[in-house]
Amino acid sequence: MAKFTAKPKDLINIDYTTPKTEWMDTPTEIREHMFCHATKAKDLETVEFPNIHEWRPQDEDWKLPANWEQTILQGMQDLLKKYRSFQLFMDICVRCGACADKCHFFIGSGDPKNMPVLRAELMRSVYRGNFTLAGKILKKLAGARKLTPAVIKEWWYYFYQCTECRRCSVFCPYGIDTAEVTMMARELLNLLGLQLGWIGGPVANCYMKGNHLGLEPHTIKSSVEFFLDDIKEITGITIEPTFNRKGAEILFVTPSGDLFANPGTYTAMGYLMLFHELGLDYTWSTYASEGGNFGFFTSNEMAKRLNSKIYAEAKRLGVKWILGGECGHMWRVIHQYMDTWQGPADFLQEPVSPITGTKFENAKATKMVHIAEFTADLIKNNKLKLDKSRNDHLVVTYHDSCNTARGMGMLEEPRYIINNVCNHFHEMPEDTIKEKTFCCGSGTGLNASENMELRMRGGLPRANAVKFVKEKHGVNMLANVCAIDRATLSASVDYWVPGTAVCGTHELVANALVMKGEKERTLDIRLEPLPGKEASE
Amino acid sequence: MKLYDFLSENKTAIVSTWFNEILATYPSDTSNFLKNKKDRFANPVGQTIFAGMEGLLTQIIAGLKTGEVLNKAEIDLLLDGIVRIRAIQDFKPSEAVGFISGLKNIVSNQVKDAKKSASVPSEGELMELGRLLDDLLLRAFDIYMGCREKIYELKANEARNLTFRLLRQANLINESRMSAPCFLNFKNIDKERKEVAK
Incomplete structure (x- = not known):
C-alpha cells in the first residue's frame, strides 16, 4: 500500500491555480461521461459511409485511415466550394466575443473551448493554416495551426459538445451560424469513420426500416393499439386509426420516439384523440414512420436520403398534404431544407384545414403543417370543446425547442394552445425563452446515456430557469413540442429540479379535450386521477 | 471581539x-x-x-x-x-x-x-x-x-429503458412479467401497478 505522506495542513492547502496556457497549447483530455460511444461498423456499412473501422474514443490510437490528412483537407476544400456560408463563417469572425457566453455548454461547463467563438476557432485555425496565405506564412501569429491527429480528437470532442441550437448565432453581429460550422466539422469527421453509436445506429435503422428505432410495420401498429386501449379506458371511446391508407386527405408524420418512450407516448395519445374527435381523414404511415432525421447530424447527403421518404410516401398514398407531429430538428429540416432537397412538391396541394377552412400559406412550399399550428387554428375557430380544469393539477411552463423557435420561428402557437387548455401557465424569464431559448442540452444525437455528465452541464441553464419558476409559481410541468426534449429534459430536471415532470403540448390538449360520447373522465392521460376525482379511483 | x-x-x-x-x-x-x-x-x-x-x-x-x-x-x-x-x-x-x-x-x-x-x-x-x-x-x-449517484441512476434508468424496448420489440418479454420493478417506467405499467394495488 502506498505510504500516505500528506500532513493535515497540506490537505487544506489546495492549489487553486490553473495552467495559464493559450487554448492552442492546452491539450484536450477525452474524459469519461463526456462523450458518446463510437458507432458499430455494421451501421456505417448499411449506409455506405466511408472509412469504416472499429475504434474507441478513450483509446490513444483512433486507427485513422492512412490518408486521413488528405481526406480532411480535401473534404474541407469541397465544403468551402459548395457552401459560400462556410467560407464566409471561416473568414469574417472578428472574435468580438458576443457569442462567447451564450452557449449552454460553456455556461454549464466553464470550459473555454465551449465558447462558440473558440469552438469555431478549432476549425478556423486549420482553415487558416491550409487555405489562407497569411496563415501559411505567419502561422501561429495569424491564428493558424497544423492539422494533427490531436486536432482531430479535439474537433471530435468539442463538435460533439455542440447541439447546433443556434443560440449563439442570435447574438452574433455578423450573423455567423456556428451550428453550420459544427455541421461541417461533423461531416468531415464522418469522412474518417468517426461517428457516434447514438447517431450511426438510428441512421442505419431509419434507412432500412423508416424510423430511428427500427420499428417494423407490425410493431408500429401494435404500439398504437397499445395507446388505444388506454384511451378507451380513459374516455370509453374506441378509436380506429388507419395505416398506409391510400386516398386519405392527410398523411401524419411524427417522431418514432413518441411511439415508445414516456412521456412522448402520452403526446401520441393526444394526437389520436384529437384526430378522432375531429373525424379527420388522415393516415399513419409505417414507411414514413419517422419525422426526425439523425442523418442531419452526419452529412447533408444522408439527411436528404432519409428525408426523401416523406414525400415519396405522400405521393404513393395520394394524400393532399402532410401534417407533422411535435418534434424539434424534424422541423428545422422540413422548414429549411426539404423544399430545396426534394421540392417542388407539386403533387400535393397547399394545406387547408378541413375543419376550419384556414389556408396554411406559410406551408405553401413544403405542404407540411406543424400540429401546433393546426391545433391553435382549431382553438381560434372554436372547433374544440375544452375543459381546462382537467389540467388544474398542473402548473405549466413552456420550453421553446431550439429548432421550432429559432429554426422556424414558431413561438406563439404552442403558448396559445397551452393557455387555452390550462388554467396555470407561467413563462420562464425573457432571456431564456423564444428566440433566446436555452437548449435542452442533449440535441443533435447527444441524447445517449454514457455522456450523462455532459448532458447535465448543457442542461443547466434551461433547468436553472425552470427552477426559478418552480420556486416562484410552483411550476410542476415543463411542456414542449419536441420528442428529444421530452426524452432528455426528464433526466435533466430530475437532476436539477426534482419534482418537475415533462410533457408534450398535445398531452395537455388531450386532457382538456371534451370528446363526443366520452364517459365521465376520472383519469388523465397518464392514468392518474384527475383533480377532484381521486375518491372515485 | x-x-x-x-x-x-x-x-x-x-x-x-x-x-x-x-x-x-x-x-x-x-x-x-x-x-x-x-x-x-x-x-x-x-x-x-x-x-x-x-x-x-x-x-x-x-x-x-x-x-x-x-x-x-x-x-x-x-x-x-x-x-x-x-x-x-x-x-x-x-x-x-x-x-x-x-x-x-x-x-x-x-x-x-x-x-x-x-x-x-x-x-x-x-x-x-x-x-x-x-x-x-x-x-x-x-x-x-x-449527485454522483443520481448521475449513475439516470444513466442506468435510460440504459434499462432502452434494453426493455429492444426486448419487447423482439417479443422476448411477456406482458405479465412487466410489473417487475425494473420496468416500472413503462407504458401501462402504472396501470398494472394500480390494478395490483387494488
Whole structure:
C-alpha cells in the first residue's frame, strides 16, 4: 500500500491555480461521461459511409485511415466550394466575443473551448493554416495551426459538445451560424469513420426500416393499439386509426420516439384523440414512420436520403398534404431544407384545414403543417370543446425547442394552445425563452446515456430557469413540442429540479379535450386521477 | 471581539476572497465571466456559487451568535446549489467540495491581518469555527455523493429503458412479467401497478 505522506495542513492547502496556457497549447483530455460511444461498423456499412473501422474514443490510437490528412483537407476544400456560408463563417469572425457566453455548454461547463467563438476557432485555425496565405506564412501569429491527429480528437470532442441550437448565432453581429460550422466539422469527421453509436445506429435503422428505432410495420401498429386501449379506458371511446391508407386527405408524420418512450407516448395519445374527435381523414404511415432525421447530424447527403421518404410516401398514398407531429430538428429540416432537397412538391396541394377552412400559406412550399399550428387554428375557430380544469393539477411552463423557435420561428402557437387548455401557465424569464431559448442540452444525437455528465452541464441553464419558476409559481410541468426534449429534459430536471415532470403540448390538449360520447373522465392521460376525482379511483 | 462580530464586520471581504478562490479553480477565460456576469440566468454557475457562499456565511454567523445549531435544511440547500454544479464539472471529489476548507484559511488570515490594529476573536473560537466547517465539509461530501449517484441512476434508468424496448420489440418479454420493478417506467405499467394495488 502506498505510504500516505500528506500532513493535515497540506490537505487544506489546495492549489487553486490553473495552467495559464493559450487554448492552442492546452491539450484536450477525452474524459469519461463526456462523450458518446463510437458507432458499430455494421451501421456505417448499411449506409455506405466511408472509412469504416472499429475504434474507441478513450483509446490513444483512433486507427485513422492512412490518408486521413488528405481526406480532411480535401473534404474541407469541397465544403468551402459548395457552401459560400462556410467560407464566409471561416473568414469574417472578428472574435468580438458576443457569442462567447451564450452557449449552454460553456455556461454549464466553464470550459473555454465551449465558447462558440473558440469552438469555431478549432476549425478556423486549420482553415487558416491550409487555405489562407497569411496563415501559411505567419502561422501561429495569424491564428493558424497544423492539422494533427490531436486536432482531430479535439474537433471530435468539442463538435460533439455542440447541439447546433443556434443560440449563439442570435447574438452574433455578423450573423455567423456556428451550428453550420459544427455541421461541417461533423461531416468531415464522418469522412474518417468517426461517428457516434447514438447517431450511426438510428441512421442505419431509419434507412432500412423508416424510423430511428427500427420499428417494423407490425410493431408500429401494435404500439398504437397499445395507446388505444388506454384511451378507451380513459374516455370509453374506441378509436380506429388507419395505416398506409391510400386516398386519405392527410398523411401524419411524427417522431418514432413518441411511439415508445414516456412521456412522448402520452403526446401520441393526444394526437389520436384529437384526430378522432375531429373525424379527420388522415393516415399513419409505417414507411414514413419517422419525422426526425439523425442523418442531419452526419452529412447533408444522408439527411436528404432519409428525408426523401416523406414525400415519396405522400405521393404513393395520394394524400393532399402532410401534417407533422411535435418534434424539434424534424422541423428545422422540413422548414429549411426539404423544399430545396426534394421540392417542388407539386403533387400535393397547399394545406387547408378541413375543419376550419384556414389556408396554411406559410406551408405553401413544403405542404407540411406543424400540429401546433393546426391545433391553435382549431382553438381560434372554436372547433374544440375544452375543459381546462382537467389540467388544474398542473402548473405549466413552456420550453421553446431550439429548432421550432429559432429554426422556424414558431413561438406563439404552442403558448396559445397551452393557455387555452390550462388554467396555470407561467413563462420562464425573457432571456431564456423564444428566440433566446436555452437548449435542452442533449440535441443533435447527444441524447445517449454514457455522456450523462455532459448532458447535465448543457442542461443547466434551461433547468436553472425552470427552477426559478418552480420556486416562484410552483411550476410542476415543463411542456414542449419536441420528442428529444421530452426524452432528455426528464433526466435533466430530475437532476436539477426534482419534482418537475415533462410533457408534450398535445398531452395537455388531450386532457382538456371534451370528446363526443366520452364517459365521465376520472383519469388523465397518464392514468392518474384527475383533480377532484381521486375518491372515485 | 467575538467571532460572529468579526465575521459580520468583514463579511464582504471574506465572501469576496472565498468566491475568488473558487473562481480560480476554473480557467481564467471562464472565471472572468463567472465573476462579472451578474444575471443569474445568463450565469447560473457564478451566481449560484456566490449566493451560496454568502448564504452559508450568513448562516454560520447566525449560528455562532445565537449559539444554536445551524439550520441544517437551509445549510443543505445552500451547499446543494454549489456542490450539484461542481459534481458534474471537471473536478475530483476533493476539488468539488474543497472550497469549504478554504474558508478556514481565509478567516484565519483575516484575523492575522486585523491582529495588529484591533482586538480579534480568540483561538478557541477559531477552533470552534474549524469544527463547524469540518461538519459542513462532511455534509457537502454527502451531497456530492448523492449527485454522483443520481448521475449513475439516470444513466442506468435510460440504459434499462432502452434494453426493455429492444426486448419487447423482439417479443422476448411477456406482458405479465412487466410489473417487475425494473420496468416500472413503462407504458401501462402504472396501470398494472394500480390494478395490483387494488
